[in-house]
Amino acid sequence: MRPERTPRTLRQIADACSFVLSVTEGKTLEDYSGERLLRQGVERNLQIIGEAVGRLRRDDPETADSLSEHERIVGFRNVLVHGYDLVDDAIVWDTIRTKLPLLLSEVERLLEKRDRDPEEGEANR
Incomplete structure (x- = not known):
């Protein structure tokens, strides 16, 4: 585990x-x-999100668990990378519209919490 990477990964x-x-x-x-x-730009950034969430799960499982759909995010990344020919634009679009704003809100909340109380971030390490 490498929780010191958590703030960077969240950013x-x-x-x-x-x-x-x-x-x-x-x-x-x-x-x-x-x-x-x-x-392609959207899919690449969704892959980055999935990879970063996967890293967060390894580095700081407690923080990853606070993201409501962390397992599905990693699974979606795997489909984008390995099942690229099976990607349904409507599913990607729905994900952008319904899931991404929530994820961004959760991540921003975690970053704000770490900024407000750096010791709490240290306690999770």
Whole structure:
């Protein structure tokens, strides 16, 4: 376990979530499906999120457990990487719209909590 990496990993998750939400703002599923570069950028950042959550599970399981769908996030990353030809744009789009804002909120809350009470972050190490 390497909980000292937790803040950096959380920031990486937040950054990737923010990027995806930003580039899809004002877009539709049809826009998403029709723009290859957009799809690839989104999928890459979803992979980063999944990999970072997987790292968080190894480095700081208690913090990872506070993310509501951490196991599904890692599983989704695996589909994007290994089952790339099976990816359903509608499922990705639904994930962006319904799951990503919640994940970003949870991660931001964890980062704010660590900023407010650094000793609590140390206690989890």
